[in-house]
Amino acid sequence: MYFISRLHLRFAFKLAFAIVLAMFVGFHFQLETPRWAVLTAAIVAAGPAFAAGGEPYSGAIRYRGMLRIVGTFIGCFAALFIITLLIRAPVVMLLVCCIWAGFCTWISSLVKVENSYAWGLSGYTALIIIVTIQAHPLLTPQFAVERCSEIVIGIVCAILADLLFSPRSIKQEIDRELDNLLVDQYRLMQLCIAHGDKEVVDKAWAGLVRRTTALEGMRTNLKIESSRWGRANRRLKAINTISLTLITQACETYLIQNTRPEFVTPEFRTLFETPVETAADVHKQMKVVRKVISYAGEKNTPVTISSWAGAVTRYLLLKRGVASNVRISAVEEEVLNQEVVVKVQSAEGHHAMINFWRTTVSCLLGSLFWLWTGWTSGSGAMVMIAVVTSLAMRLPNPRMVAMDFLYGMLVALPLGSLYFLVIIPSTQQSILLLCISLGLLGFFIGIEVQKRRLGSMGALAGTINVIVLDNPMTFHLNTFLDGALGQIVGCFLALMVILLIRDNSKERTGRTLLNQFVSAAVSALTTNKNRRKENHLPALYQQLFLLLNTFPGDIDRYRLALILIIAHQRLRDAPIPVNDDLSAFHRQLRNTADRVISASSDDKRRRYFEQLLAELDIYQEKLRIWEAPLQVTEPVKRLAHVLHKYQHALIDA
Known part of the structure; x- marks a missing residue:
């Protein structure tokens, strides 16, 4: 408990230092709006902590800062381009900027989650610039340069704070997880060979898929932590594929025994009954397994157990290299270059389009509200709409993100009033007192951010945004109230748009994912050597992880996806006869x-799916004619049976 509290306090000091340093530098160099530097430092430092639910690992703040720089520069260039083309038509310019914000949200919904922040940021950065310079459009280049400079200063301050307060390395966590993952992989194989309870097996493999995906996320953190982990990063990338292979081989062993109980001989059943507790136990047991496989020979060893044992051997080899981070040996190099990993194709096209319309429509409504009411802070409300919708759309629950912003802005009203009316006027003559007052704000909110308290991130950003940190400082109550109310109204309108434009893409995304699994299984039917070297497992399991998050608790859907992944892997290794007839049919x-x-349309999908079923029947007949071995005919027959059995889920679900 003391250890957790110490980490909470350390990050709270880190956040407070980043805020104070950004403010001090801003006033020291006479920046016109030091608020942007302070706000950037707070968001860059606190964002990863809120996402992680504690102090972020080393490199996370630096990576988020780099994404913010990239997104800001893209947004500034887009704003300059839009203004240059449409400066004589302000309303059209505003319309195009709203479409740009929607476009950036659409892109951010299709790229990797860790990179989506840059695209979301570029959308509302352009909107902020265009809204701010409406009265003085000729000052756009100057404003863009100033904004970029202030943001870079804030990011540098956040990174310096992270470095000074002993960033937490993820390397030890990775070493520990590699050992634990190996033990659980062995236990999964024990369950599958023993052909235990189906629900227990499902829970075990689903947990391993999540942990393997989490390990890949740890690898990303290690990659951005320091360049000295380059060799460990390469090994971990290969371990990700090996771990997925182990899950696939173990589950295939279980599935084959559903129809062929004699698939696993008593000798191997007895061999895998020995319990394991540590990675050393697994290492010791694998020596025995390899001896038994060598003694039994290829014909008497189940193919899945043989493949699984080879994958564990590669895992142990690379795990040792990750721990020591020594130079990559020739044997390891051969393992690392063994296969070409195919990148995943997004199945969230419809979801991305809904996000585009949510952001575009909400920004357009904000523009109409601003132009219709003429409210001085209508522009602030419009900016908040863009910020909320751009950042919320990529996350699993956009409604909760919008509510977090709304609650935070409601808290920022009284908290900002305290600072604006009492604290800052009393401390503005002393930079030391001003630093202490803002440092205390960052310290206490920093503790709440790590607890993922609803509204904490919004309160931090909203409070810094509404208190006067310009140069020189002015205190106009009307300006403060307009800014605070504009934030609240903007968050409320964004929440209303998210609730009204409902995301009905869930079922379509699930169906697309399942059909991609079908396509991957069918694509394994090839005799082309280059295509057979392509490794689709990381991409398929990434899609499976998306399926796990989209349909939590739907174990039947996961099981179907896993069966199709197993079919792909088995057909990829199957000795398909090489001839022109089969190649053309592939x-x-x-x-x-x-x-x-x-x-x-659903009709076309149903027609093409029925055509695929008919072609698979023809293909099985061709395999019989060409005298294909059992290693080919059995997985093809199993694939055709699965597609026939679950065609409703694959077409209409």
């Missing part, structure tokens, strides 16, 4: 499977 099968995914 291309036809892949083409039909792609049409199922890209079908624009």
Whole structure:
């Protein structure tokens, strides 16, 4: 408990120092609006802590800062371009900027989650610039340069604070997780060989998928922590694929025994009954497993157990290298370059389009509200709308993010009033007292941010935004009230748009994901050597993880996806006869499977899926004619059976 409290306090001091340093530098160099530097430092430092639910690991703040710089520069260039083209038509210029914000949200919904922040930021940065310079459009270049400079200063201050307060390395966590993951992989294989309870097996493999995905996230953190972990990063990237292979081989062992209980011989059942507690136990047990496999020979060893044992051997080799971070040996280099990993194709196209309309419509409503009412802080409300919708859309629960902002802005009204009316006027003559007062604000909110308290991030950003930190400082109550109320109104309108434009893409995304699994399984039917070297497992399991998050608790859907992943992996290694007849039919099968995914209507999708089923029946007959071995005919028959059995889930669900 003491350890957790100490980490909370350390990050609170880190956040307070970043805020104070940004404010001091801003006033020292006579920046016109030091508020932007302070706000940037607070958001860059607190954002990763809120996401992690504690002090972020080393490199997370630096990476977020780099994304903010990239997003700000993209937004500034976009604003300059829009203003240059449409400066004579202010309303059209505002309309185009709203569309740009929606476009950036659309892009951020399709790229990797960790990179989406930059695109979301670029959307509302352009809007902030265009809204701010409406009265003086000729000052746009100067304002853009000033904003970029202030933001860079804030980011540098946040990074310096992170470095000074002993950033927490993730390397030890990775080493510990590699050991624990290996033990649980062995236990999953024990469950599958023993053909235990289906629900227990489902829970075990689903947990391993989540932990393997989490390990990949740790690898990303390690990559941005320091360049000295480059070799460990390469090994961890390969371990991710190996871990997914182990899950696949173990689950295939379980599934095959559903129809062929004799698939695993008593000798191997007895061998895997020995319990393991540590990674050293697994290492010791694997020596025995390899000896038994060598003694039994290839014909008497189940193919999945043989493949699984080879994958564990590669895992142990690379794990040792990750721990020591020594130079990569020739054997390791061969393992690392063994396969070409195929990148994942996003299945969230419809979800991204809904996000585009949410951001665009909410920004347009904010513009109409501003132009219709003529309210001086209507521009502030419009900016808040863009900020909330741009940042909320990529997250799993946009409504809760919007509510977090709304609660935070409601808290910022009384808290900002205290600072604006009492504290800052009393301390503005002393930079030391001003630093202490803002440092205390950052310290206490920093503790709440780590607890992921609803409204804490919004309160931090909202309070800094409404208190006067300009140069020179002025205190006009009307300006403060307009700014605070504008934030609240903007967050409220954004929440209303999110609630009214409902996201109905969940079922469509799920169906697209399942059809992508079907396409991947069919694409494994090839005799092309280069295509057979392509490793789709990381991409498929990334899609499976998205399925786990989209449909929590739907174990039947996960099981179907896993069966299709297993089919892909088994067909990829199957000794398919090489001839022109089968090769031509493989291309036809892949083409039909792609049409199922890209079908624009349910009728077309159903027609193409029925065509795929018919072609698989023809393909099985061709395999019989060409005397394909059991290693080919059995997985193809199993795939055709699964597609027939679950065609309703794959077409209409």
